[in-house]
Every structure is written in C-alpha cells, then in structure tokens.
Amino acid sequence: MPPIKRTKFKLAPEQLLEMFYWVKLIRGFDERLSILVKQGKVRSGVYSGIGQEAIIVGTCFGLRREDYICPLHRDLGAFLMKGVDARTMMSQMFAKDTTLSKGRDSALHSGVPELGIFGNTSMLGANLPVAAGLALTFKMERTDNVVVAYFGEGASNVGDFHEGLNFAGVHRLPVLFICENNQYAYSVPLEKSMAIDDVADRAQSYGFDGVAINGNDVLAVYQATQGALARARGGDGPTLIECKTYRWHGHSEHDKAFYRTKEELAMWKSRDPIPTFTAYLKGLHALTDEQIKEIEARVTATIDDAVAFAMDAPEPKPEDAVTDLYA
Ligand SMILES: Cc1ncc(C[n+]2csc(CCOP(=O)(O)OP(=O)(O)O)c2C)c(N)n1
DSSP: OOOOOOOTTOOOHHHHHHHHHHHHHHHHHHHHHHHHHHTTOOOSOOOOOTTOHHHHHHHHTTOOSSSEEEOOTTOHHHHHHTTOOHHHHHHHHHTOTTSSSTTSSOGGGOOBGGGTBOOOOSSTTTHHHHHHHHHHHHHHTTOOOOEEEEEETTGGGSHHHHHHHHHHHHTTOSEEEEEEEOSEETTEEGGGTOSSSOGGGGGGGGTSEEEEEETTOHHHHHHHHHHHHHHHHTTOOOEEEEEEOOOSSOSSTTOOOTTSOHHHHHHHHTTOHHHHHHHHHHHTTOOOHHHHHHHHHHHHHHHHHHHHHHHHSOOOOGGGGGSSOOO
8 A cells, every 4th residue: 555645634644534434424324314204214304414515524623622513404414523422313313302402393403512512593594693692702701712603505695694794704703604505595596596606705795704615525625614713713703615515405305306407416416525535535545445345334333323222212201391491
C-alpha cells in the first residue's frame, strides 16, 4: 500500500476514515428508515436527508460538545454526529419510552442541551433568531463556542431568517448559518420562490460574508466550515454557507415528488456525495476496499442493533404526556 498523500485539509488518516464512517452511517440510517416507514413501523414523520449527507458531515465534524447546533427536520445525521447514540435515535423515530422525548413531538424537534442540540419547532426559519440568541449568550459569557444553525432555501424567504441574520450581523455573533439548498421547498422549486440564484448573496445585506459551495462535497463543506468557525471563534462574527445539494426522496416519505422529472433526479444522483468522497479517499490511499467492507459491516450492525432495540423498547406511558411541561 503506498503512503497516504497529505491534503490541504489538515486531517489525519483516521479522521478521514471517521468522516467516511459518518457519511455511510447517516445514509444507512435514512435508507433503513425509508424501508421501515413502508413497513408501517415508524410513527414519526420521516424527512429523508438522502443526498445531503456531505453537508452534515462537513459541518458537524470536529465541533466541540459545547458548540450548539440547531438542526431541522432533515438533519437526523446531525443528532448522531453531535452524540445521540443510534439506539436512542432509532427509538425516537419509533416514538418509544426510551427516547429523547418519549413520543411527545415530531422526532427531530427534540433538543438535547447536554449535547449542545437545540430543539427546533415546525415554524420554518424560527430557529435562526434563536440561534442568534444562543450565540449572543456565548458572546456575553466570553466563551469561544459557536452555534451552527441549519435551514432550507425555502426558509430563507420567511421573516425570521432576515431578523435572525440581521441581529447576528449587527452584534457580530459567533454563528454559522448553513443553508441546505436542495432546490425544493416541498413542491416549490427554487426559481418560483426566489428572484436571485444564491441564498448566499443575502448575507451581504446583513454585513457578513456568504459563500455558495458544492454541498455534495464533504471536504468542500468541511473547509468552508473550518474557515467560518475560526472567524466566529475569533470574534469576527457570522458566516452564511449555502450548500447546493438535492434531496433524493420527496419532502417526506409519503411525498412521491411527482413535481420533478426523472432526468433531474438522475442528474443529481450522478453527483452522489458518497462515490465522490470514496474515490477521493482511495486516490489519497487513505481508504482500501477492505476498510470499506469493514465500515459497511459496522454501519449495518449499528443500525440492526438500533432497530432491534427500538422495536423491543417499551411504549411511552400515557401519564407522561403531561410531564416535563414548561408552563
Ligand atoms: C413558516 C412555515 N411555513 C410553511 C411551513 C410548511 N412547510 C414545512 S416543510 C416546508 C418546506 C421547507 O423547505 P425548505 O425550507 O427549503 O427545507 P427542505 O424541506 O427543503 O429541507 C414547508 C413549506 C412551515 N413548517 N413553516
């Protein structure tokens, strides 16, 4: 085996392998959920992130426990990367008693403060002023922790987006706004909801940088994130990173997505983030066929175990429906 080539990303070989593991685990999780939904076994709505994994891995890799993420309905992988174990995550989709929220909310609306995960709500864009508020706390406490907030291009058309970014820009807050531009907001294509091409351009109005990048390239996302993290930690304020991508499935698993063409889907599938990343790692001599097999086996075992655990887990207790209420 030739020596591993050095890269500009300053990542050790084992870190590149870890990234590959995450990409495969997140894809595997979503693929399995898609099957389980069809079998009628999942109670939660499932908003597949298949096709968008590079964004989650590139932005979450190397975050600190203390950093906060504000994930959305399609960001299951971010929960896993921030430290929610596979069993808990799968039980969450099954709405069992062993979960983050014991079946009391839409699965990915849960928060886990001890892991730095802020719970989202259904109102799109509403997480962005909250992210700015979290970042303000970090600034006031004089920590160098950072908030990473996710949103779709559809959400960038609501008022909360503009208020959140404006506030973050005015106060130079340590927050990364990560746009997962997957071309559709439910059935509405980008060109019917925006008169500009790049969501990234909107950052300029709020006094900070916005960049549009290939959201299907794990290392491009990682590189952009690392630059933005360094600026945020150093007191230089927010960055908007628009990751151009595509969701392979419908808005949710019950949406057959008849509003788009087979050709369009095929074109984007040819830009699948996983083969690109695999080829890159193999080219660096950082990944062998044996390692791929070993990682795939580990991913399958992790998911099998999580599904078995979730299926056998106890149901939530009716009386718990009114516990943990904040009022
Ligand atoms: C303020 C608001 N308007 C409308 C909806 C209904 N809705 C839920 S998901 C969705 C599409 C979201 O598109 P986007 O923000 O691009 O994210 P994506 O689902 O594509 O990842 C819509 C319109 C909502 N939840 N909140």
